[in-house]
Amino acid sequence: MTDDLISKKELLDLTGISYGQLYRWKRKNLIPEEWFIRKSSYTGQETFFPKQQILLRIDKILNMKDGLSLDELADVFSPTLGEVEMSAQQLLERNIVSQISLDLLKEAGREQPLYALEQIMMLYVLDKLLMSGDITRQEGALLIEVMSEHYYRFTGKPSELVLIRKMGVPSFMLITAGTEFYFDNGVKVVLRQPMGTFMEELKLKLG
Numbered sequence: 361m362t363d364d365l366i367s368k369k370e371l372l373d374l375t376g377i378s379y380g381q382l383y384r385w386k387r388k389n390l391i392p393e394e395w396f397i398r399k400s401s402y403t404g405q406e407t408f409f410p411k412q413q414i415l416l417r418i419d420k421i422l423n424m425k426d427g428l429s430l431d432e433l434a435d436v437f438s439p440t441l442g443e444v445e446m447s448a449q450q451l452l453e454r455n456i457v458s459q460i461s462l463d464l465l466k467e468a469g470r471e472q473p474l475y476a477l478e479q480i481m482m483l484y485v486l487d488k489l490l491m492s493g494d495i496t497r498q499e500g501a502l503l504i505e506v507m508s509e510h511y512y513r514f515t516g517k518p519s520e521l522v523l524i525r526k527m528g529v530p531s532f533m534l535i536t537a538g539t540e541f542y543f544d545n546g547v548k549v550v551l552r553q554p555m556g557t558f559m560e561e562l563k564l565k566l567g
Contacts, residue, residue, distance in 0.1 A: 364410060364411055364412070365397065365399075365408040365409065365410065365411055366408065366409055366411040366414065366415070367401075367406055367407070367408050368382070368406065368407040368408070368409070369406075371409060371414060371415075371418075374415070375415070375418050375419075375422075377418060377422075384430075385421060385430070388430045388431070388433070388434050389434045389437070390417070390421055390430065390433055390434055390437055391414070391417060391418075392518065394518065394537075394538070395409050395410055395413065395414055396409065397409065397410075410538075413554060416557070417437070420560070421433060424436070435563070436560055436563050436564060437556070437560055444476065444477040444480065444566060445474045445475065445476055446474065446475055446480060447473065447474055447475070448462050448471075448475070451475065451480065451483065454565065454566075455565075456480065456483070456484060456487075456562070456565050456566070457480075457483045457484060457486075457487040458487055458490075458491065460487070460490060461483055461486045461487040461490060461500070462483070464486065464490075464497060464500050464501065464504065465483065465486075465504060467501070468501055468504045468505065470504060470508055477566075478511060478512060478515070479508075480562065480566075481507075481511070481555075481558065481559060481562055482503075482504065482507040482508065482511060484558060484561070484562045484565075485503070485507065485521065485555075485558050486500050486503055486504060486507075488558065488561075489503070489551070494523075494550075494551055495523065495530075495551075496530075498530070499523065499530045499532075502530060502531070502532050503521075503532050506532040506533070506534060507534070510534050511534060511555075513534075514534060514536070514555065517536065517537075518536070518537035518538070518554070518555075518556060519534055519535065519536060519537055519554075519555045519556075520534070520535050520536075520537050520538075520539070520552055520553065520554050520555060521533075521534060521551070521552070521553050521555055521558075522534075522535060522541075522549065522551065522552045523549075523550045523551040523552075524543065524547050524548065524549050524550060525547070525548050525550055526543075526546050526547045526548070527546065530550070534555075537554060537556075
C-alpha cells in the first residue's frame with residue numbers, strides 16, 4: 361500500500377478518535393466523502409484515506425471543536441464561496457495579505473477597488489506562498505495569471521494547486537483534487553497543495 365494512504369484502523373489508533381466520531385464528522389461534511397476510499401486487502405474490503413489530508417483535517421477538528429459547533433466547523437471546511445467584498449485597505453488592516461502581494465497584483469494590471477472572496481483567495485494564496493519563500497516574485501506573477509483566468513472553474517469543487525519546474529522554468533497548474541499526472545524526468549513537482557486548505561485558513565481570518 362502506498363505511503364500516501366492510511367487505513368481506517370491505523371487512523372483511529374494514531375489519532376485516538378472513535379469509529380463513531382469519524383463517521384459523525386463524515387455525516388456533518390467535516391470530512392469529504394471522497395476521502396473514504398474502499399480498496400481490496402487480504403482481509404477483504406478496507407477503507408483508506410489520503411494520509412496527509414486526513415491527519416491535518418482531524419488535527420484541526422480536534423483543536424477547533426471546543427470553540428465551534430460541528431455546523432460551524434462544516435462551514436469552515438466547505439469549499440463554497442460566499443458573498444464577500446473587501447478593499448485593499450481592509451485586507452491590509454485585517455492582516456489577510458501584505459502590501460507586497462497587493463503591489464504585485466498592481467504590477468500585473470489586476471488591481472481593483474473591491475475584491476470578491478474568489479479574488480481574496482487568490483491574494484491570500486499568493487501572499488502565503490511568497491512569505492513562506494515557496495515561490496519567487498516571478499512565480500507570483502504566474503500564479504496571479506493562472507488563478508485569475510482559471511480558478512473560477514473550480515468553484516465549489518475540491519482542487520489542488522501544483523507548481524512544477526523544468527530546467528528552472530516554473531509553471532502553475534490548477535487541477536481537480538486527486539488527479540494523477542505524469543511528466544518526463546526533467547520536470548520537478550515543487551509544490552502540490554489542496555486549495556481547500558487555503559480556503560479553510562482564509563475563512564477563519566475572515567470570520
